[in-house]
Amino acid sequence: AQSVTQPDIHITVSEGASLELRCNYSYGATPYLFWYVQSPGQGLQLLLKYFSGDTLVQGIKGFEAEFKRSQSSFNLRKPSVHWSDAAEYFCAVGRDTNAGKSTFGDGTTLTVKP
Amino acid sequence: EPEVTQTPSHQVTQMGQEVILRCVPISNHLYFYWYRQILGQKVEFLVSFYNNEISEKSEIFDDQFSVERPDGSNFTLKIRSTKLEDSAMYFCASSVFEQFFGPGTRLTVL
Numbered sequence: 472a473q474s475v476t477q478p479d480i481h482i483t484v485s486e487g488a489s490l491e492l493r494c495n496y497s498y499g500a501t502p503y504l505f506w507y508v509q510s511p512g513q514g515l516q517l518l519l520k521y522f523s524g525d526t527l528v529q530g531i532k533g534f535e536a537e538f539k540r541s542q543s544s545f546n547l548r549k550p551s552v553h554w555s556d557a558a559e560y561f562c563a564v565g566r567d568t569n570a571g572k573s574t575f576g577d578g579t580t581l582t583v584k585p
Numbered sequence: 586e587p588e589v590t591q592t593p594s595h596q597v598t599q600m601g602q603e604v605i606l607r608c609v610p611i612s613n614h615l616y617f618y619w620y621r622q623i624l625g626q627k628v629e630f631l632v633s634f635y636n637n638e639i640s641e642k643s644e645i646f647d648d649q650f651s652v653e654r655p656d657g658s659n660f661t662l663k664i665r666s667t668k669l670e671d672s673a674m675y676f677c678a679s680s681v682f683e684q685f686f687g688p689g690t691r692l693t694v695l
Contacts, residue, residue: 503683512691513688514689515628515686515689563628571633573628573630573678577627
């Protein structure tokens with residue numbers, strides 16, 4: 472069964488500081504990995520995804536993530552956080568079939584200090 | 586850019602009532618999904634649908650739930666007799682390859 476662990480429930484960083492959100496997954500084959508951002512009461516916005524190829528993927532809003540198969544990780548990074556990045560971040564793993572469901576982690580709440 | 590749409594954005598209902606949540610997937614997509622997110626919790630898979638039948642469902646998707654594609658464009662989730670614990674945000678998604686999520690319907694059961 473596929474699963475996702477986001478070890479950090481809540482992270483606080485200062486504006487302008489770097490950010491890394493951790494994600495570990497469990498999956499029996501090559502995973503499809505995603506990071507979503509959600510503002511309160513809003514829907515899910517896809518930040519970036521990994522299917523295959525280059526293990527460092529670039530996303531929107533200056534985010535990037537690195538797939539490390541040996542560590543079963545897909546950590547999200549941003550070099551300089553903006554106050555508008557404060558939100559809930561979800562990592563998800565999907566199956567390598569078109570009908571495959573996505574399994575989400577519990578999420579990490581990001582607070583940005585001025 | 587094509588997008589998944591959902592109606593209504595917010596639905597309030599009384600416990601025991603039936604509700605139907607509607608979704609219009611992206612037009613060339615073949616696979617359809619429903620997820621739910623209880624307030625403050627993670628997004629949970631409910632059901633996937635392909636070729637006019639359920640391809641997978643979770644343990645949450647019990648006999649109170651049903652899905653239908655009544656025409657060529659809509660994809661619906663019906664909850665027959667709502668319970669308080671059905672209060673959540675319900676997300677529809679569709680895919681050819683990667684899933685695209687709709688904005689969600691917030692269901693409040695009183």
